[in-house]
Amino acid sequence: MPLNLHLFRLFATVVRTGSFSRAADALSVSQPSISKGVRDFELQLGCRLLDRTSKGVTPTREGAALMRHADILFAAERSAEEELRALRSLDSGSLRIGASTTIATYLLPDFLGAFHTAYPGIDLQLISANTRDIADLMLRHEIEVALVEGPVDDDGLESEAWQTDVMELIVGPGHPFASAKEPINPMDIAGEVLIFREAGSGSREVVMQALAHHNIQPAKSFEIGSTEAIKQLVAAGLGVSIVSRASVKDQLALNRLKIVPMRGLRIERTLWKLSVPGRIHIPAATAFEDLISPPSKGARRSNGQLATAHQPK
Template identity: 30%
Template sequence: MNYDALRTFVTVVEERNFTKAAEKLILSQPTVSLHIKQLEVELQTHLLSRSPKHVQITPTGQILYQRAKQIIQLWEKTKEEMGDYLHTLRGFLKIGASLTIGEYILPMILTSYHEQYPYVQLEVVVGNTQEVVQQVRSHQLDLGLIEGHTQEREVKVSPFMEDEMVFVVGASHPLAQQKPNVSLESLQNQVWIAREKGSGTREYMDHLIRKWGLQLKDILMISSNQGVKELVSRGIGVTCISRWVVQKEVDRGEMVMLSVFEQPIVRTLSYVLPMQTDLSRSGQVFLECLIDKSKI
């Protein structure tokens, strides 16, 4: 049974006139007549009684009219649902993120992304920068978000935002009493609390220590931001860490930011993609969302 013929039949019944039906459907009148004839031949019954002025529907035509209306409505609903499906972002996206990004920055981006694209299945793997880069390189992740640099040549690295790095101590630490300004000399011979090797935060802290020629009294390593914060808040030592990580503790008075320079110290956060693989549409849209939210 031809859908167009059913649509023509319903329009003729509702307009009660072949000519008006033809005009409404933007068809020729012979085409309208042909559609009706095809239905009558297939169903082996007269569907319409024609008169010079009007068209009357027969009892069997009434049965077809009711079913044809249902069929047309169902078909239009089906097309609408198919269109929604084809234009709705779907799929699976596996993202890797270094700890600071994964714990403090990525959640707000994922919230926005999921609200807009609820049919994309997301999985997030959190590790240090080195681990994320290696998993992107080996195609275990669709994309990665990192804090540090990488020398890996088999990935593409692009910046997406700047991250302010701050020096912090616990409220009971002697340096906390020197606020708001602390000299670079005051950072000499201190105990430092550091993330593990391979961490982007550790890499940047080591860079600053070398750059400024700081001598360390001791260094304590721990492989989580929360562990770093716990040690620092107890007054054990100094750390250099993303402002995102310690802002709440500073606001609560548990930690103190040390002002060493007039200008803020910033590093670049980047996203990493496999070199030879095209990112899926869901991944491309995620990056657009990431870059848009990073402007805030």
């Protein structure tokens, strides 16, 4: 039979204080309430827990056995309460953030640094994975903040537009496109080896949709699960790729990559913040989302339906 923890607390307080009256004072309840609670506890367990004498009360053998567990049980309760208080504050606790690879690598570091400066007591954990994996983590409540590169159609999630990201065609410095004086014809991509991310990546989905919209079908492709690896392969001359502008700033500065404009084809994508409807945010998650939020709220996707969003041209 499950123990009634409220009645257990009344009984344990009587034992610790040595009397019903002192237990009532300690718990700020009436003495009759204490007496009735202990009596109900004994009836529930089917045994006498206290010997009552004119000098006070002492636990019976059964009562002493229960008291050996009281310290452990109520210490665990206090620990749980303290952890919950920490989660509801910004002085301590933790915040688990999940983000698609490009966001985690190139867009979040400055935000994470600013958050740590403002709230040094919060332990930060950043999980980097593709869009579908991040969505699954959010659904399982394994992360508190989720930022992804592609729209997610899932009845259990609501999506809010966060930022707009520009996707650029990149080539190595020795590629023929690199010397073009004007934007190239996007159809020329069809004759190139196109290097793109793995299935499930938001980057891949946006790029493939944009190319399909313009009836561009690359003759050859190369799939790899890392934007950093894509940049290195493009710089080495293996092929071309279309990646986030934010991801290539370092290689552009080193002249290892070049952005090539495409005539009549500009690929922009919305980056999304996911949430679980009805889920209560911990203060750390709210503070972080306030930090990364743009001045004006973006569009929303609810239950897979797009309200307003920029579509690739």
